[in-house]
Amino acid sequence: MGVVYEAHDEHLDRDVAVKLLNRDADTVAVNQWLHEARAVSRLAHPHIVPVFEADEFDGQPYLVFEFVDGPTLSQALKSRGALPPNEAVQMMLGVLDALAAAHAQGIVHRDIKPGNILISKRGEIKLADFGIAASEYSQGEEDLERPTVERVRTSTQRELTMAGSMLGTPSYMPPEQFADSSSVDKRADIYSVGVMLYEMVTGVKPFPGGFNPQTVELINRGKYIPPQRVDPDIPTIVRRIIKKTIRPKAKNRYQDLAPVLKDIRRYLKRYPIRHVREIMVRNMVTNAPDVTEPQFLPKKRTVLRVALTALALVIAFSLAGTA
Numbered sequence: 001m002g003v004v005y006e007a008h009d010e011h012l013d014r015d016v017a018v019k020l021l022n023r024d025a026d027t028v029a030v031n032q033w034l035h036e037a038r039a040v041s042r043l044a045h046p047h048i049v050p051v052f053e054a055d056e057f058d059g060q061p062y063l064v065f066e067f068v069d070g071p072t073l074s075q076a077l078k079s080r081g082a083l084p085p086n087e088a089v090q091m092m093l094g095v096l097d098a099l100a101a102a103h104a105q106g107i108v109h110r111d112i113k114p115g116n117i118l119i120s121k122r123g124e125i126k127l128a129d130f131g132i133a134a135s136e137y138s139q140g141e142e143d144l145e146r147p148t149v150e151r152v153r154t155s156t157q158r159e160l161t162m163a164g165s166m167l168g169t170p171s172y173m174p175p176e177q178f179a180d181s182s183s184v185d186k187r188a189d190i191y192s193v194g195v196m197l198y199e200m201v202t203g204v205k206p207f208p209g210g211f212n213p214q215t216v217e218l219i220n221r222g223k224y225i226p227p228q229r230v231d232p233d234i235p236t237i238v239r240r241i242i243k244k245t246i247r248p249k250a251k252n253r254y255q256d257l258a259p260v261l262k263d264i265r266r267y268l269k270r271y272p273i274r275h276v277r278e279i280m281v282r283n284m285v286t287n288a289p290d291v292t293e294p295q296f297l298p299k300k301r302t303v304l305r306v307a308l309t310a311l312a313l314v315i316a317f318s319l320a321g322t323a
């Protein structure tokens with residue numbers, strides 16, 4: 001849509017990212033640009049890159065964002081290949097937290113992909129690029145009842161995306177987004193999350209091969225190599241999320257991110273999280289890959305331990321009684 005520069009705000013003495021819209025942008029693009037600013041400014045969230053300013057200078061529309069000083073996930077995947085699942089899932093938690101916050105505000109991102117995930121040098125995960133995000137609310141209708149999925153189709157996004165047109169990044173898009181980007185709901189993001197998670201843990205895309213009729217056919221039929229065939233060590237939780245997100249029909253996917261987040265949190269409980277984060281920072285940002293992976297902690301068998309102790313006591317007392 002435009003170009004992003006690293007810049008320095010001299011007044012506040014801080015680095016910023018300045019996103020410029022093409023000068024020859026048409027009205028639709030300018031609306032889209034304003035829309036991004038509004039969508040992000042409504043979403044104050046630790047895992048969403050905050051927008052500081054939206055303005056025009058000499059006819060040049062621009063947005064100013066917080067500068068994220070590390071690589072994008074796309075760059076990280078290029079340099080590292082597949083990520084250890086615990087690292088991938090830990091990163092995914094940040095993305096999903098951000099996305100769930102957007103969905104709660106009625107915003108569908110519509111372009112979830114590694115190039116739009118930024119990683120700071122402190123290992124913070126930040127979701128960026130709400131450039132084609134769609135709002136479930138029409139302007140001025142905020143006071144009305146929460147919209148249903150059907151109402152989403154008749155809201156503001158029509159002004160931004162012509163009905164029947166296609167916006168997004170084909171490798172990560174669900175079939176319904178190919179057909180008509182303006183009619184998608186949060187389940188489109190849920191699908192893209194699955195594609196991204198697949199790529200994170202296997203190092204390859206489920207639907208490689210670019211945008212051609214053969215690939216679109218595979219996407220429409222949901223035909224991809226199961227991740228466990230690429231790497232049998234991929235944990236069940238990751239396989240399950242991938243399976244229940246990359247489904248061609250939206251009604252067969254997870255309908256909401258809440259159960260995904262719940263499963264992920266439960267899985268991550270079994271890892272020393274601080275260690276996972278430290279490793280992620282060293283691997284992703286400083287490129288010092290010589291680190292030991294955190295070990296999966298066996299489930300604490302408290303109930304079993306209490307029962308065994310009780311049994312031992314009973315035996316001890318009965319032996320003492322017979323003595």
Ligand SMILES: Nc1ncnc2c1ncn2[C@@H]1O[C@H](COP(=O)(O)OP(=O)(O)O)[C@@H](O)[C@H]1O
Pocket residue numbers: 001002003004017019049065066067068069072115116118128129130131
């Ligand atoms: N806030 C930011 N801090 C650092 N780099 C950024 C930031 N925002 C964007 N970038 C860089 O610019 C690229 C394009 O930005 P993005 O917002 O995704 O625009 P586009 O609409 O062109 O995809 C990103 O992939 C990232 O490399």
Ligand SMILES: [Mg+2]
Pocket residue numbers: 115116129
């Ligand atoms: Mg982008």
